[in-house]
Amino acid sequence: MPLLVIGNKNYSSWSLRPWLLLRHFGVAFDELRLNLDTPEFFEQIGRWSPTRSVPVLHDEGLVLPDSLAICEYANERWLDGRGWPADLRARAVARAAVAEMHSGFRALRLQLPMNCRRVPDGYRWDEKAQADIDRIQQLWGQLRREHGQGGDFLCGAFGIVDAMFAPVAMRFIGYGVPMDATARAWVDALTALPALREWRDAAAIEPERIEATDALAAT
Incomplete structure (x- = not known):
């Protein structure tokens, strides 16, 4: 196995x-x-x-x-x-979005590290992280408008592009990032997945702590 x-x-x-x-x-x-x-x-x-x-x-x-x-x-x-859309154009833009996620958004990663147990507390980030947030929501909106027919995920059915952006959804939830309607609908669909619920349930009961991440809070 x-x-x-x-x-x-x-x-x-x-x-x-x-x-x-x-x-x-x-x-x-x-x-x-x-x-x-x-x-x-x-x-x-x-x-x-x-x-x-x-x-x-x-x-x-x-x-x-x-x-x-x-x-x-x-x-x-x-x-x-099945991890990628069947349509050639949808597959191409999904791969481009994944490549951008894989190599970019450094400010978001540094200032809003994933912490599944986190709840919003007024913590805020700088303009570089906000630019990453804006670009991500722009990407999600484009994918949903152009290729999201037939399902609730970025290109319709759940696939690699959704999995690659899943930690961003966890960040947006935990830090209280304002989301447009398209982003919110996708995050809601993602968090309803049994697999993601299983991950979050396990995260909630882990005993370990990373102090530098847990210490991020509103000042």
Whole structure:
């Protein structure tokens, strides 16, 4: 059985992405959770990941780090292509959006780290993070307008593009980011997924804490 090595569910945004895709589509896998930013993590991670980071997938001798690479592999190995839209144009723009998510939005990542247990408290971010927030909602709106027919997700049916943006939804919820109607509807659809509910329920009862993330609050 494949093994997916992940970090804490409360904090590990990169781990959420392939985990959610696999769980939503019913792919059976074993899970190994390592506690981020601990001596134990740094002692153990080299056994599992050549990049010394999570997530990493082990499958029949293949060792595959990187969330997007895992999603692409899963799409070909188990999903029969269902991870991407069937339409060529929709598939192209979904891939472009995923690429932008994978490599960009640094201010959002730094100032609004994922914390699934977080509730809004008036904490605010600077204009660079707000520019990331605005661009993300613009992307979501474009995908929904042009390719969202036939379902509640960014390109209609749930797929890789939704999984890759799922940690952003967790950030928007936890930090009380104002959302337009399109963004709110997509976030509501995403959080209704049984797989995401399972992840959030597990995150809620994890005992570990990352102080630097938990300490972010309104000043």
